[in-house]
Amino acid sequence: MRLSAQGLLRGFTLLLTFGFPELTFAGDAALSEAIYRHGVLPSGAPLVADREGGVRIEGVTGACVNCHRRSGLGMKEGRQTIPPIAGSYLFHPRAGTADDLDLPFVEGMRADRDPYTDATLARAIRDGIGADGKPFSYLMPRYQLGDTEMASLIAYLKQLSPGAVPGVTESVLHFATIITPDADPLKRQGMLDVLEKFFIDKNHYVRAESPRLRSSRRLMFKVNRHWELHVWQLTGAPETWEKQLQAKLAAEPVLAVISGVGGRTWAPVHRFCEAEALPCLFPNVDLPIVSENDFDSLYLSKGVLLEAQLIAHELTTQRDESKVHRVLQVFRAADVGEEAAGALAAALPDERFAVVNRYVPAGANTRELAAAIRKAGGADTLVLWLRPADLAALDPVPPDVASVFMSGRMGGLERSPLPAAWRTVTHMAYPVDLPERRRVRLDYPLGWFRIRQIPVVAQEVQADTYLVCGIVSDTINHMVDTFVRDYLVERVEEMLEHRVITGYYPRLALAPGQRFASKGGYVVHFAGRTGALLIADGDWLVP
Amino acid sequence: MSFRRRMMPIALFGATLLALGPCGAWGGNTTADMSSHEQHKSRPPVTSTVPYVVPDVTLVRDDGRTVSLAEEMNDGRPVILNFIFTSCGSICPLMSGIFAQIQRKLGAEADHIHLMSISIDPEHDTPERLTEYARNFGAGPAWQHYTGTLDASLAAQRAFDVYRGDRMSHPPVTLMRAAPGLPWRRIDGFLTPDELIHEYRQLLAAN
Numbered sequence: 001m002r003l004s005a006q007g008l009l010r011g012f013t014l015l016l017t018f019g020f021p022e023l024t025f026a027g028d029a030a031l032s033e034a035i036y037r038h039g040v041l042p043s044g045a046p047l048v049a050d051r052e053g054g055v056r057i058e059g060v061t062g063a064c065v066n067c068h069r070r071s072g073l074g075m076k077e078g079r080q081t082i083p084p085i086a087g088s089y090l091f092h093p094r095a096g097t098a099d100d101l102d103l104p105f106v107e108g109m110r111a112d113r114d115p116y117t118d119a120t121l122a123r124a125i126r127d128g129i130g131a132d133g134k135p136f137s138y139l140m141p142r143y144q145l146g147d148t149e150m151a152s153l154i155a156y157l158k159q160l161s162p163g164a165v166p167g168v169t170e171s172v173l174h175f176a177t178i179i180t181p182d183a184d185p186l187k188r189q190g191m192l193d194v195l196e197k198f199f200i201d202k203n204h205y206v207r208a209e210s211p212r213l214r215s216s217r218r219l220m221f222k223v224n225r226h227w228e229l230h231v232w233q234l235t236g237a238p239e240t241w242e243k244q245l246q247a248k249l250a251a252e253p254v255l256a257v258i259s260g261v262g263g264r265t266w267a268p269v270h271r272f273c274e275a276e277a278l279p280c281l282f283p284n285v286d287l288p289i290v291s292e293n294d295f296d297s298l299y300l301s302k303g304v305l306l307e308a309q310l311i312a313h314e315l316t317t318q319r320d321e322s323k324v325h326r327v328l329q330v331f332r333a334a335d336v337g338e339e340a341a342g343a344l345a346a347a348l349p350d351e352r353f354a355v356v357n358r359y360v361p362a363g364a365n366t367r368e369l370a371a372a373i374r375k376a377g378g379a380d381t382l383v384l385w386l387r388p389a390d391l392a393a394l395d396p397v398p399p400d401v402a403s404v405f406m407s408g409r410m411g412g413l414e415r416s417p418l419p420a421a422w423r424t425v426t427h428m429a430y431p432v433d434l435p436e437r438r439r440v441r442l443d444y445p446l447g448w449f450r451i452r453q454i455p456v457v458a459q460e461v462q463a464d465t466y467l468v469c470g471i472v473s474d475t476i477n478h479m480v481d482t483f484v485r486d487y488l489v490e491r492v493e494e495m496l497e498h499r500v501i502t503g504y505y506p507r508l509a510l511a512p513g514q515r516f517a518s519k520g521g522y523v524v525h526f527a528g529r530t531g532a533l534l535i536a537d538g539d540w541l542v543p
Numbered sequence: 544m545s546f547r548r549r550m551m552p553i554a555l556f557g558a559t560l561l562a563l564g565p566c567g568a569w570g571g572n573t574t575a576d577m578s579s580h581e582q583h584k585s586r587p588p589v590t591s592t593v594p595y596v597v598p599d600v601t602l603v604r605d606d607g608r609t610v611s612l613a614e615e616m617n618d619g620r621p622v623i624l625n626f627i628f629t630s631c632g633s634i635c636p637l638m639s640g641i642f643a644q645i646q647r648k649l650g651a652e653a654d655h656i657h658l659m660s661i662s663i664d665p666e667h668d669t670p671e672r673l674t675e676y677a678r679n680f681g682a683g684p685a686w687q688h689y690t691g692t693l694d695a696s697l698a699a700q701r702a703f704d705v706y707r708g709d710r711m712s713h714p715p716v717t718l719m720r721a722a723p724g725l726p727w728r729r730i731d732g733f734l735t736p737d738e739l740i741h742e743y744r745q746l747l748a749a750n
Contacts, residue, residue: 053738054735054737057640061679066633067632077633080634139637497709509710511631511664514667
């Protein structure tokens with residue numbers, strides 16, 4: 001393929017302008033990827049296509065990735081099965097059945113068809129005529145592509161073909177979990193206990209002596225591979241974590257990252273997953289990275305950022321509009337409360353709310369913290385982004401404010417050690433389902449912990465870790481032997497909403513462009529004589 | 544002329560004659576008809592007339608207003624309705640593209656029809672997301688998108704028999720009604736914008 005230097009330059013400028021994350025490909029590959037994923041031609045012009053009946057589509061709406069997915073392995077939507085278009089599925093020789101092909105099984109693959117050639121594939125993309133000479137259905141647009149652009153796209157499809165996947169061997173599937181140096185030691189231990197027991201359970205059913213199975217006539221089976229867990233413990237400053245992770249991945253290739261636990265920042269880990277195109281399922285992150293255009297990092301919720309939105313919703317809808325409300329937020333330096341406070345301040349309209357953020361140094365003792373809060377008198381609303389130890393050490397009586405909000409996620413949900421007098425005035429952001437509604441869904445992991453004698457030291461972290469183990473396990477079972485990293489993410493997106501055991505959450509769902517599986521929460525207050533009961537202020541809120 | 548177009552009148556006739564339920568006509572998802580579009584087994588569109596009752600639910604319009612679905616539908620204008628979600632890759636953009644074409648082809652006449660698109664993924668599709676989605680399809684003043692609670696969206700989906708257990712299984716359905724109180728014309732599958740406009744005009748003429 002030949003492209004003018006100017007064309008290349010323009011393409012790159014455009015890529016940079018839109019901030020596409022994948023600039024690791026050199027020249028041509030980046031340009032063909034832009035056609036496939038973003039509907040942008042090397043000239044910078046939008047990809048143009050027509051559907052029957054004169055429906056024209058342009059740009060990202062017409063990008064191949066929308067239907068055929070990033071893996072090129074297609075999908076099922078409604079009654080439509082979108083076939084795989086990764087090269088090996090187009091160019092394989094004619095065979096009797098899919099079983100006769102040496103290709104990983106995906107729905108929509110076809111064996112009994114003459115192989116495409118570059119010429120018939122170009123005809124398919126431009127004119128909607130299949131290798132067999134028959135027209136495609138209305139779902140496949142007819143693309144307007146020049147010869148150079150076509151060659152570029154076809155080259156891209158060819159390299160999409162599944163090949164050897166790092167972390168997958170004949171007998172072992174390798175996974176990692178990531179722990180930052182500032183992770184809470186209890187949460188770390190609780191998470192590792194669950195992961196290790198889950199892997200033991202998983203391997204318990206694998207008989208080493210039985211032969212390796214592969215997909216056959218669409219029968220589902222347990223793929224006979226051991227699961228092996230690598231614990232990637234990071235050290236030192238966050239700036240060095242990406243390098244450490246790259247070295248660990250090179251030394252111990254893995255198919256995916258299951259869970260992890262951190263402290264102040266998760267951004268380097270998130271960036272690592274995106275840069276390596278490594279599926280990463282993170283149940284335990286208080287402060288995830290919100291970038292819905294990213295692909296590989298999946299979270300159960302937006303964590304404290306969701307809580308900030310829940311509190312902002314309450315304040316903007318419940319407070320009378322005629323006067324300016326004074327909001328004081330308290331958090332510790334070097335904890336995620338700072339970002340949460342920033343998100344809440346940004347979400348409150350300036351003309352109605354005067355927000356003051358007061359942070360306490362990371363090493364400050366609880367007396368200094370209490371003193372900072374005592375100065376809240378005169379504010380209408382106090383917002384606490386504090387951990388249980390700080391909450392337990394608050395003055396017995398709250399300052400004279402109209403109401404107090406607190407982070408449930410940081411403060412320990414209903415087990416928060418908030419002093420009794422505070423419970424009468426405090427509302428808690430509660431980004432999980434209510435205790436009585438989630439009981440059955442949580443009995444399952446809690447029972448599993450009991451039987452396996454796993455001490456419950458950090459219940460939310462452990463239940464969420466168990467949940468994500470189950471999600472990965474189910475997804476891998478459904479992938480049969482098609483171990484492709486992008487396909488793993490795509491299958492999680494498709495399957496997640498079918499899960500019944502959803503732990504703390506009323507429901508979970510993902511989709512292309514959705515990276516946070518649970519999207520809402522409650523605001524609750526304490527009730528009962530001892531303040532031990534929780535009552536929701538209103539319905540499940542999706543801010 | 545495409546295979547699908549040639550099949551269309553037969554299909555419409557057949558549907559009326561056999562009174563196939565929309566589900567039955569579109570169902571039967573056996574291994575043999577996993578309709579890879581290459582295999583060219585996509586079913587021809589099927590129309591039916593069904594007396595759906597508009598459910599008593601509250602939705603949130605793309606402008607952020609909380610509205611009653613019944614009131615939105617019963618303002619006197621003919622209604623053309625579909626169900627979409629903004630993260631949907633293949634079917635929804637096609638359905639929204641068809642609405643956009645109908646709007647464009649009808650010109651000023653489109654202002655007298657209420658085009659309605661209800662999200663089946665309301666927890667993700669905030670009014671802001673729907674507004675952006677609508678803008679991408681050039682939605683004019685007579686075309687509104689709706690979200691709300693999950694329960695409200697499900698109630699609407701069930702009332703119009705488009706709920707199939709999850710988002711990914713949603714069938715491509717277009718519904719139209721000439722005026723409040725009249726039955727709905729339901730189209731399962733895809734008609735071209737011109738065919739839909741023809742269908743709409745026939746519906747108006749018949750009422």
